Amino acid sequence: MPVVTMYCTAVCPYCVMAERLLLGKGVEVTKIRVDLESGRREEMMTRTGRRTVPQIYIGDTHVGGFDDLSALDRAGGLDPLLAG
Template sequence: MSNTVDIYTRDYCGYCTRALRLLDSKGVRYTEHNASKDPSLRDVMIKRSGRQTFPQVFIGDFHVGGSDDLMTFERSGKLDAVLQGML
């Protein structure tokens, strides 16, 4: 697994804001791919995730999913375990 966290977002997206806040609160370094600034990123996100909704979160090659999926991952304690595997 590569040591990257990628999040595909768009402007004015409450779910995107919620996901970014969680990652920020954990001190996670990530690359934000904002499709509002570069619409071609939406196609990249769809090809990579198979989903059309924002955000979409990847930890390395692992597709976490959207904001709700990320929050579920966090509540279950799995998020920290996956992030620790990146170190």
């Protein structure tokens, strides 16, 4: 199973929902807190081209935010991506 990384903050409801969806699939999420770690938001923006959290990576694949993750799940594409 690929490593799942999520750029997030403590007060973001979309981050909580994304983590909940992934945990429901038995996936451990590595969180990068952009509100606590200096320079991480800039890293996230450089990597993704986006400013908002969450920003989710499954392995080397940038999935996007919660809406993107949820849409991928509804379309049946999340489970194969998580399976590697």
